[in-house]
Amino acid sequence: MSPASxxxxxxxxxxxxxxxxxxxxxxxxxxxxxxxAAQPHGNTHIASNAPRLA
Structure with missing residues (x-):
């Protein structure tokens, strides 16, 4: 294996x-x-940090 790999x-x-x-x-x-309300893979913090649209 070369060093560059x-x-x-x-x-x-x-x-x-x-x-x-x-x-x-x-x-x-x-x-x-x-x-x-449900988020993929349990990443609920993503939507909660998004700014809310009126």
Whole structure:
């Protein structure tokens, strides 16, 4: 195994983390607007931190 194979691809890591954050935000907004109480995978803190829309 070459030494380069152990290097973390930070660009790919950053893109994946950003996509996860966007997905969580989109779910929180959807759940808030539709009035859903249940959250996927028990992440109830996501929707509670989202700003409320009148």
């Amino acid at each position: 152990n290097i973390i691809d930070f660009n790919l890591y950053r893109k994946r983390k950003q996509a996860q954050q966007i997905g969580r935000l989109m779910w929180a907004l959807y759940a808030q607007q539709s009035g859903l």
